[in-house]
Amino acid sequence: MSDITLDLARIMVVNRARWTTIEVAFWIAAAAGYFLFPAKLVLLTQMLIGGLFAMSLDLLLGYGGIASFGHAAFFGLGAYAAGLLAAHGWGEPLSGVLFGGLAAGGLGLAFSSVIAKVRGAAVLMVTLCIGLLLFEAASRMPWLTGGDTGLQGIDMWPLLGLFEFDLFGRTAFWYAYAVAFLLYLAARRYIHSPEGLALKGIRENHDRVPMLGVSTARRKMIAFTISATIAGMAGALLAQTTQIVALETLSFERSVAALIMLTVGGLGTLIGGFIGAATFIWARDVLSALNPVYWMFWLGLILIALMLTARGGLVGALTLLTNYLARERHPR
Amino acid sequence: MTAPALETKALCKQFGALKVTNEVSLRLKAGGRQALIGPNGAGKSTLINLLTGVLAPSSGSILLEGAPINRLTTDQRVALGLGRTFQINALFPHLSPLESIMLAVARRNGRLGRPLQALHRETDTTDEAFALACSVGLGRDCLRPTAELAYGRQRLLEIALALAGRPRVLLLDEPAAGVPASESFELMQAIEALPRDVAILFIEHDMDLVFRFAETITVLVAGTVLCEGTPGEIAGDSEVRRVYLGVAGG
Amino acid sequence: MLGFVNILLGGIAYGFVLFLMAGGLSITLGLMGFANMAHAALAMVGGYTAALLIGKAGWPFLAAVVMAGLTAALTGAILERTLFRRLYQASELEQVLLTIGVVYAAIAAATYLVGPEQMAIAVPAWLDGNLRIGPVDLNRYRLFLIVTGLVLLVSLVGLIEHTTFGAKIRAAVFNRRMTASCGIDVDKLYALAFALGSALAGIGGALSVKLLGLDPNFPIKFLTELLIVVSVGGLGSLRGTFLAAMLFGIIDVVGKYLLPEIGAFIIYATALALLTVRPQGLVGRPR
Numbered sequence: 001m002s003d004i005t006l007d008l009a010r011i012m013v014v015n016r017a018r019w020t021t022i023e024v025a026f027w028i029a030a031a032a033g034y035f036l037f038p039a040k041l042v043l044l045t046q047m048l049i050g051g052l053f054a055m056s057l058d059l060l061l062g063y064g065g066i067a068s069f070g071h072a073a074f075f076g077l078g079a080y081a082a083g084l085l086a087a088h089g090w091g092e093p094l095s096g097v098l099f100g101g102l103a104a105g106g107l108g109l110a111f112s113s114v115i116a117k118v119r120g121a122a123v124l125m126v127t128l129c130i131g132l133l134l135f136e137a138a139s140r141m142p143w144l145t146g147g148d149t150g151l152q153g154i155d156m157w158p159l160l161g162l163f164e165f166d167l168f169g170r171t172a173f174w175y176a177y178a179v180a181f182l183l184y185l186a187a188r189r190y191i192h193s194p195e196g197l198a199l200k201g202i203r204e205n206h207d208r209v210p211m212l213g214v215s216t217a218r219r220k221m222i223a224f225t226i227s228a229t230i231a232g233m234a235g236a237l238l239a240q241t242t243q244i245v246a247l248e249t250l251s252f253e254r255s256v257a258a259l260i261m262l263t264v265g266g267l268g269t270l271i272g273g274f275i276g277a278a279t280f281i282w283a284r285d286v287l288s289a290l291n292p293v294y295w296m297f298w299l300g301l302i303l304i305a306l307m308l309t310a311r312g313g314l315v316g317a318l319t320l321l322t323n324y325l326a327r328e329r330h331p332r
Numbered sequence: 333m334t335a336p337a338l339e340t341k342a343l344c345k346q347f348g349a350l351k352v353t354n355e356v357s358l359r360l361k362a363g364g365r366q367a368l369i370g371p372n373g374a375g376k377s378t379l380i381n382l383l384t385g386v387l388a389p390s391s392g393s394i395l396l397e398g399a400p401i402n403r404l405t406t407d408q409r410v411a412l413g414l415g416r417t418f419q420i421n422a423l424f425p426h427l428s429p430l431e432s433i434m435l436a437v438a439r440r441n442g443r444l445g446r447p448l449q450a451l452h453r454e455t456d457t458t459d460e461a462f463a464l465a466c467s468v469g470l471g472r473d474c475l476r477p478t479a480e481l482a483y484g485r486q487r488l489l490e491i492a493l494a495l496a497g498r499p500r501v502l503l504l505d506e507p508a509a510g511v512p513a514s515e516s517f518e519l520m521q522a523i524e525a526l527p528r529d530v531a532i533l534f535i536e537h538d539m540d541l542v543f544r545f546a547e548t549i550t551v552l553v554a555g556t557v558l559c560e561g562t563p564g565e566i567a568g569d570s571e572v573r574r575v576y577l578g579v580a581g582g
Numbered sequence: 583m584l585g586f587v588n589i590l591l592g593g594i595a596y597g598f599v600l601f602l603m604a605g606g607l608s609i610t611l612g613l614m615g616f617a618n619m620a621h622a623a624l625a626m627v628g629g630y631t632a633a634l635l636i637g638k639a640g641w642p643f644l645a646a647v648v649m650a651g652l653t654a655a656l657t658g659a660i661l662e663r664t665l666f667r668r669l670y671q672a673s674e675l676e677q678v679l680l681t682i683g684v685v686y687a688a689i690a691a692a693t694y695l696v697g698p699e700q701m702a703i704a705v706p707a708w709l710d711g712n713l714r715i716g717p718v719d720l721n722r723y724r725l726f727l728i729v730t731g732l733v734l735l736v737s738l739v740g741l742i743e744h745t746t747f748g749a750k751i752r753a754a755v756f757n758r759r760m761t762a763s764c765g766i767d768v769d770k771l772y773a774l775a776f777a778l779g780s781a782l783a784g785i786g787g788a789l790s791v792k793l794l795g796l797d798p799n800f801p802i803k804f805l806t807e808l809l810i811v812v813s814v815g816g817l818g819s820l821r822g823t824f825l826a827a828m829l830f831g832i833i834d835v836v837g838k839y840l841l842p843e844i845g846a847f848i849i850y851a852t853a854l855a856l857l858t859v860r861p862q863g864l865v866g867r868p869r
Contacts, residue, residue, distance in 0.1 A: 004472055009430060009462045012475050014452045067675055114858050121617075121674065122861040125813040129854040132806055136847045190447040194438035197427075197451060201435050204424035211384065211418075212436040213410035213497050214444065226447060252806055256682055263679055297690030303683030307676050308668060 017192040021322045022315060023271045027181060030274075034173055041169040043285055045176045047278040049238050052180045054261040054273030055187060056230035061259075062268030063191055064223045065203035066115065069124045070131020071231055071258055074104040076250030077134060078232025083151045083239035084144070091157040097179060097236045104232020105225055112221035112228075119206075128252070135250040151245040165241070172241035179237055180274075183230055187270060190226060199223055203268075260303060266315030275314050335398030337362045337531035338383070338414075338501045343392035345375075345382055345555075352378045354555040355392070360501065362397075364531045367546035369539075371575070375555040376535045377419065380503050384416050385409050397500060411439075415499030417490040419506045419535075425479035429470050429489045432478065433461040436496035461496070468492045468522045484511040484519060491522050502526070504534035508541055543567070551575075587718055589839050590832065595724035597831025598731025599793060601824050602786030603804065604811040605738060606658075606779025612818025613755050614772060616670060617677040620661065620684040621783055622808055623801035626692065628654040628784025629791045633701045643706045647788045654784020655777040662776040667769070685801045692798035701796040727789055734782070739820055741778075751775050810853045816863025825864050 033044045053075050060066045078100035085099050138145045145151055158164045163171045190196050198219045201209045209216050239245045265276025287295040338360040345353035352375045360366050368376055381387040385406040394401050401409050424432050437460050465474040468488045473481055536542050549566040551558040566572055607621040628650035635641040669677050709726050712719040742748035754761040754768045762768045815822030837848040
């Protein structure tokens with residue numbers, strides 16, 4: 001066995017943070033989608049937004065092992081915050097996204113100390129309650145949120161003062177693409193920072209981390225706040241690109257959908273959220289077109305089959321494939 | 333006269349009516365090598381858990397280099413210079429030893445709390461962690477997932493992780509437990525090579541290791557300190573022979 | 583004042599329905615460590631069974647309720663044997679997703695087979711209207727719910743805490759391998775416990791139709807309520823589940839009466855506050 005040198009150790013550490021084939025392929029494919037499916041831009045935009053939301057959950061669940069059952073609370077809050085801002089006379093998109101992220105991040109920060117304190121099933125239940133609470137609050141304040149009919153009258157100004165949001169969703173697509181990509185870069189930085197390493201430590205062995213002098217409570221508070229902020233920005237994007245905010249953005253079903261997308265795509269991979277969301281939203285589009293009941297039925301069956309057979313999701317399967325191809329190309 | 337590295341004053345821990353730790357007063361002097369021995373159930377691990385803040389004491393106080401640390405959380409105590417290894421390996425199975433050590437090093441160098449800081453750009457963290465891995469003899473295994481390492485090699489990582497915090501006081505909970513003879517040599521070497529200015533309190537059942545390594549020995553029985561002395565004094569103590577060595581030795 | 587007595591009675595009755603539905607979940611989640619999100623779907627099976635037997639086949643009410651319990655128990659046992667048992671050792675998240683798959687499939691199946699509209703249930707004359715006790719008119723159906731709930735509560739606590747069956751369950755949960763090595767068929771035990779929990783859910787579902795109505799979205803609408811009841815009560819504690827069910831039943835009904843404009847908000851806020859202060863639940867030790 002050959003000895004490991006300092007240079008090799010350094011290279012391995014750098015390699016950990018390198019882009020994988022799957023990541024590069026996804027972002028190229030997403031951009032290519034604009035040219036390949038010009039009639040489906042609205043759907044593609046939804047995929048990017050759904051992916052961003054699933055990725056925010058991945059930071060918590062896939063990296064920190066902190067499951068959330070009510071993450072839609074932050075998505076929906078971001079959507080309503082950005083929507084209300086635009087409906088009340090400030091339609092500038094970028095500051096709207098920041099505002100949505102700030103609102104959701106603020107709520108996340110407020111609850112983060114509770115999340116940091118509880119463990120196991122109680123985390124699921126606390127997040128579930130936060131989600132239900134926000135949904136109920138929004139549905140009981142129709143004067144503010146529009147209630148069941150949704151928040152309307154969202155009027156967006158041109159992006160950067162240059163690009164009007166057009167009827168075909170071209171501006172909306174590139175806008176969502178750019179924001180999602182930037183936040184993806186930020187999330188990558190986060191998981192490859194010392195802070196991200198600490199988060200993985202918490203996932204691997206929660207009780208051991210304090211003995212390294214690392215406060216788990218602080219790590220979890222930071223992770224929860226960051227995740228909530230990104231979820232809120234994803235919600236804000238949805239509000240701005242569809243120019244309506246429905247109560248459904250806050251619903252339990254949406255929280256569950258994010259969990260499903262993430263599991264389908266692959267937990268703890270970051271890109272898995274995007275791939276899972278694209279798959280989920282595409283399947284929903286195709287199957288709901290046949291009959292909405294079919295979609296639910298198939299979704300149920302697929303989930304059951306997935307849990308009984310494959311773990312690791314699509315990214316897991318794709319990684320096996322790319323590793324195999326790499327070995328074929330460089331036979332040892 | 334400088335304050336002891338670690339001191340407890342009348343430390344008590346009760347679970348219901350059961351007194352697991354009873355009026356324990358210990359003094360570990362700076363740079364000292366002290367062994368904590370006692371039969372199973374004497375409350376040795378409970379004592380370590382009290383010292384590290386995993387358990388809260390019912391009464392009494394704990395001082396680290398003269399400063400009370402009773403009310404501090406585990407991570408705060410570690411930041412002040414307390415280190416510990418676990419009796420049963422408690423590691424991060426999917427992280428490599430290098431990454432695990434890097435986490436401890438990054439914390440000590442104040443690199444946490446900045447989520448956009450790239451870890452791989454901080455070569456000093458990598459370098460220091462690698463040097464530490466090599467110093468305990470983990471150089472060749474430091475890039476594999478920890479779960480793949482042999483048990484004895486994982487014990488070395490336990491020690492490296494404790495050292496990464498540059499502790500002033502190190503608590504070793506049965507460092508040689510479960511290590512096969514073939515690997516124990518490396519482990520002994522690593523322990524022997526620990527810096528001289530680090531005070532060490534260690535729990536051990538292997539009497540060879542205790543008598544070879546300790547300057548002072550504290551005997552704990554049923555949560556109470558039975559006696560304390562040099563290895564020579566302890567070996568000659570008839571009471572200790574009766575309750576402990578007589579049972580374990582032979 | 584007299585109106586308020588009936589409101590309170592309604593709250594207690596709702597509490598008992600919640601307890602019946604959540605009791606089984608408390609057993610599977612708390613004792614067996616299996617996160618069964620499909621529990622409310624089993625209640626729905628009970629609800630539809632009773633409603634259809636009474637409405638289409640003309641069965642008497644009580645017989646239909648018993649049949650609802652049996653059907654739910656059988657469905658639960660089949661699900662446990664074919665699907666759930668494969669994931670006893672898996673992570674909580676995988677259990678959650680598997681059983682949510684069952685929920686979705688159940689919602690779709692119910693929509694397809696019965697239709698999306700609300701289901702009504704007819705109760706016999708002796709359960710309809712009010713019963714006059716002294717100066718108060720008490721709703722007969724609510725009284726019936728309370729009496730039935732009490733009987734089932736007492737038998738259930740007795741079964742889990744004072745019979746060998748209960749002792750075996752608790753032993754198997756504590757140490758599965760050790761229990762198996764004592765010659766106890768743990769597999770069968772789990773299936774039985776699961777069927778028992780499902781039967782309770784089925785009965786609860788059947789009894790709830792008059793109170794809550796029934797449509798295919800029932801499994802997801804009440805899943806969250808049941809989860810809250812079980813976790814606020816304390817995982818694995820039937821007493822805790824009962825306490826929490828009563829608390830939420832009363833707060834919900836009374837709260838919606840006194841402050842209709844804030845609706846269910848008050849329940850979720852209470853649950854969140856309780857979970858923050860006592861994450862281990864009302865009854866339950868800190869872990």
